[in-house]
Amino acid sequence: MRKSQKTNLDRSTSDTSALAVQNASSATGRRFSPLATAKLKQNLSWSTWAPAVITFVIAAALWQVTAIANPYVIPTIDQVWLSLINDADTYWKNMLVTGLEVLVGASSGIIAGFILAIIMAEFQIMERAIMPLVVVVMVTPIVAIAPALVVAFGFGMTPKFIVTALVVFFPMLVNSLAGLRDVDDRTLDVMKTLHASRWEIFRDLRFTGSMPYVFAGLRIALPLAIVGAAVAEFVAAGQQAGLGSLVTIAAAQANLPVTWASIALLCLMGVILISMLALVRKRVLWWSDGAAVGR
Structure with missing residues (x-):
């Protein structure tokens, strides 16, 4: 069941990325090469920007905990x-x-x-x-x-x-x-x-x-x-x-x-x-x- 849900989610993400590429091509009036299309799909995917978001959230949480424990060292x-x-x-x-x-x-x-x-x-x-x-x-x-x-x-x-x-x-x-x-x-x-x-x-x-x-x-x-x-x-x-x-x-x-x-x-x-x-x-x-x- 979980595997099926994951497959559907990946398929949905891929379809969304493909639609975004198509819209970008139509809006700019330019034809994208296969390499550019692949890069654009990768940039739009969750796996590309999720690690950065998670890292920032963890860093902010660590900062907040440290600031509360050491109020005279760093602010919250x-x-x-x-x-x-x-x-x-x-x-x-x-x-x-x-x-x-x-x-x-x-x-x-x-x-x-x-x-x-x-x-x-x-x-x-x-x-x-x-x-x-x-x-x-x-x-x-x-x-x-x-x-x-x-x-x-x-x-x-x-x-x-x-x-x-x-x-x-x-x-x-x-x-x-x-x-x-x-x-x-x-x-x-x-x-x-x-x-x-x-x-x-x-x-x-x-x-x-x-x-x-x-x-x-x-x-x-x-x-x-x-x-x-x-x-x-x-x-x-x-x-x-x-x-x-x-x-x-x-x-x-x-x-x-x-x-x-x-x-x-x-x-x-x-x-x-x-x-x-x-x-x-x-x-x-x-x-x-x-x-x-x-x-």
Whole structure:
């Protein structure tokens, strides 16, 4: 009996997934490849997202039990939630400040890293000249650089932009450089045989082929941007707004709900960035994932 019920449930889930795929294909006007159809069915199935839900529920339960047993160490979930509701305006203003730091700093670091990767890929002498200096800067702990930048540029937004850009710069540079150099030799030989210009080789071969590496670098860099912004705010705590400053001030006052609510918002920002990146990647690299194909 149980086996029959399980079979019926699996069949129902499969039918629902198939209907969802059909509706998605009709709505977008695109024909999905068999691989893309299989992936979409898998993403819609209970077995795909149930483990994550169960893990979060268990983690929340353990958190709540620990908080009740140790009220002076961590707050309960309801205390954090009430803090978010009661002081929503304060959290929102500080979240916007941190978001601006991440936006400006990450954009600067990403653009600078990709441009320098292009220069190094095209001119190897530039890599030999610049890469040692880049490595020296990157192996220096950012928590040591941040105070020096605050002293040099003041307690405004500038040092926070620089710290965030530095944290993002290195993974973007390394991944982009690897992608620009990972070209198919046979394709390169064919393009040279056809007298393709250096620009055409870069545009049609190197740039396009580097995109999976670029997105891999972004997946590492974007969460690090939040880390960089928070570290810069820790150093300048009390001088400017930001979730990092809020964490430092609240922790100094032993205000646990505010401390953990700010940390939760920083985590939420990271999840939002990664989710947005995943959506963009599916649009840009549909050919890489075996997604939808043209009609």
